Structures are given as structure tokens and as C-alpha cells.
Amino acid sequence: MGNRKNFFGINLRNNFTDLQKKESVYDIFLRRRSVRNFSSRPIESKILRRLLEIVRRSPSAVNKQPYFFYVISGKQKEKFNQVFFKKGFYNAPVVIAGCALENDSWVRKSDNRKFAWVDVIIALTELIMAATSEGIGTCWVASFDLDKAKEILSLPENMEIVSLVVLGYPLKPLTIYRYKKRKKLKDICVINQQPVIS
Numbered sequence: 001m002g003n004r005k006n007f008f009g010i011n012l013r014n015n016f017t018d019l020q021k022k023e024s025v026y027d028i029f030l031r032r033r034s035v036r037n038f039s040s041r042p043i044e045s046k047i048l049r050r051l052l053e054i055v056r057r058s059p060s061a062v063n064k065q066p067y068f069f070y071v072i073s074g075k076q077k078e079k080f081n082q083v084f085f086k087k088g089f090y091n092a093p094v095v096i097a098g099c100a101l102e103n104d105s106w107v108r109k110s111d112n113r114k115f116a117w118v119d120v121i122i123a124l125t126e127l128i129m130a131a132t133s134e135g136i137g138t139c140w141v142a143s144f145d146l147d148k149a150k151e152i153l154s155l156p157e158n159m160e161i162v163s164l165v166v167l168g169y170p171l172k173p174l175t176i177y178r179y180k181k182r183k184k185l186k187d188i189c190v191i192n193q194q195p196v197i198s
Contacts, residue, residue, distance in 0.1 A: 028133045033177040035137025036088040038168030043073075043094055047134055051167075054130040060119035066104035067120045070097040070153050083149040083164075089141065092166035097149065098124045099159040120162040128165060137170035 048071070055069060072080045073094045081090045089095070098120040105116035128138045141164040149161055186196045 027176075028129055030176045031174040032129065032132040033137075033174065034139045035166075035168070035170045035174075036086065036139055037171050038088075038091040038093070038137060038166075039171055040091065041093075041169045043136060043167060043169070047136070048094065051127055051130050051134070051136075055123045055127050058119075058123040058126045060122065061106035061115040064104055064106045064115075064119070066101040066106070066116040067123060068099045068101060068159060069123070070099065072097065072153075076152075080149070080152055083145040083152070084141070085143055085145070089139070089166050092139075092168040094167040095141075096124070096127065096165045096167065097153065098162045098165065099155070100162050101158060102160065103158055117162050124163060124165050131167055132174060135169065135174060136167055137174060139166050140164075141166055 052069070052071070060066065071094065077093065077095060080095060084090065100116035100120050102114050102116050105114040105119070107114050124140075128140075131138050144164060146161060149155075149164070155161070189196050
């Protein structure tokens with residue numbers, strides 16, 4: 001047996017073959033989809049803690065970590081449902097609000113661009129992929145009542161909500177998903193300034 005490291009109840013193994021590691025990672029990416037209908041099954045606190053640890057470990061520009069995350073569940077989630085425009089999110093047991101701290105952000109000198117929003121998005125993306133590995137469905141929610149969300153969370157003036165992510169167990173398992181509408185690679189990418197050949 002290879003070395004094992006316990007990560008909030010998961011034994012992480014170092015003895016996977018390279019092929020097994022690749023297959024496992026790609027499988028997670030292919031199973032991820034936006035879920036808008038959830039079962040009533042709660043997310044175990046141990047699993048939620050694992051997901052938040054992934055958020056904490058996510059990369060940020062110059063390691064500034066210019067973000068804060070509100071985890072909303074239980075009675076607070078019932079109240080928070082007021083911000084959603086779609087009722088399908090009401091049954092999700094957890095919602096996480098990813099907030100940017102612009103004043104703490106790394107700034108790119110060439111154009112004075114602040115990267116706090118980018119760092120929040122990276123962290124939420126890693127959260128979503130980790131949740132997928134747990135069989136938990138997620139959905140980005142950018143369309144919501146922003147003012148109401150700020151009011152419920154008593155959001156400080158130095159924070160800005162970048163996006164919400166709802167989490168919960170889907171009514172149908174997360175199987176390999178075939179996307180109906182995706183642009184072709186040649187329409188979104190060039191390699192060394194040359195078109196990608198389909």
C-alpha cells in the first residue's frame with residue numbers, strides 16, 4: 001500500500017497509477033453540470049468542511065487571498081431564498097456567497113487591473129469541482145437580488161458579492177454529461193496564432 005494522508009475523513013493515496021489519476025480528474029470535469037433541482041438530503045458537515053478547505057487552499061494572485069465566503073444553510077438559507085429569482089434553488093441546502101475585497105487585491109501595474117474578482121472565481125471553481133467529486137450538484141447564480149443579499153448578510157462596504165454558488169445533492173446522479181451547445185475549439189482558440197484544425 002502507498003502512503004496515505006487523511007483529509008477530513010478521506011484517505012488520500014499516493015499509489016494510483018498516472019493513468020488512474022488522469023482518469024479520475026477528467027471524470028470529475030465531465031460529470032460537472034449546473035443543477036437546479038435538489039433533493040432534501042443535507043450536506044454532511046464533514047463534507048462541507050472538506051469543500052471549504054479546498055476553497056482556502058485555492059490560488060490567488062501573489063497569494064493576497066482578497067476574498068471572504070459566506071456559507072448559508074438551515075434557517076438562514078430559508079430567509080436567503082428571498083434573493084433568488086428561480087424557485088428551483090429553494091431546496092438547495094447550502095449557498096455560498098463569494099465576496100471580493102478589492103482593497104486587498106493584487107493590482108497589475110500595466111493597466112491597474114485589480115484581481116480580486118478573478119481570485120474569487122478561481123476559489124469558487126475549485127469548490128464546484130470538489131463538490132462534483134463528492135456527488136454534490138452545484139450551480140453558479142449571478143442573477144439574484146443583490147441589494148437583498150447584501151442586506152441579509154449585513155455585508156460590509158469593502159466587500160462585493162461576485163457570485164453565489166448553490167450546493168446540494170441532485171435528484172439525478174452526476175453522470176457523464178453531454179453538453180448540447182458548445183462552440184467548436186477552432187472558434188475559441190488558436191495555437192501559436194494558427195487556427196485549430198478540427
